[in-house]
Amino acid sequence: MKREYIQIRCSIYEKKLLQRRAARAGISLSKYLRSTAFERNIVERITAEQLESYQMLVQYKNNFARISNMFKKRDPKLAAAVGQLAQEIRTHLKNFKK
Numbered sequence: 001m002k003r004e005y006i007q008i009r010c011s012i013y014e015k016k017l018l019q020r021r022a023a024r025a026g027i028s029l030s031k032y033l034r035s036t037a038f039e040r041n042i043v044e045r046i047t048a049e050q051l052e053s054y055q056m057l058v059q060y061k062n063n064f065a066r067i068s069n070m071f072k073k074r075d076p077k078l079a080a081a082v083g084q085l086a087q088e089i090r091t092h093l094k095n096f097k098k
Contacts, residue, residue, distance in 0.1 A: 054093070061089040
């Protein structure tokens with residue numbers, strides 16, 4: 001149970017910024033401040049627009065991988081370039097999950 005209060009002083013701008021960051025993470029301001037004080041990693045929630053972009057990148061990666069497989073025998077250089085692009089997208093997708 002949390003019964004103790006701590007008061008801090010900050011500017012109006014700082015307060016609004018902290019409230020906005022807490023809202024993006026989907027947690028209360030108190031919980032956000034406690035988490036940052038104890039050096040916990042706080043992840044913002046994904047917006048619908050970000051989720052749509054992620055799904056589009058997954059589809060692009062899959063399409064480029066298919067194109068690369070299709071060109072392997074005919075044009076190895078093109079297949080390598082397309083395969084590299086698919087790998088770069090995969091790397092970005094892995095970073096997005098963090």
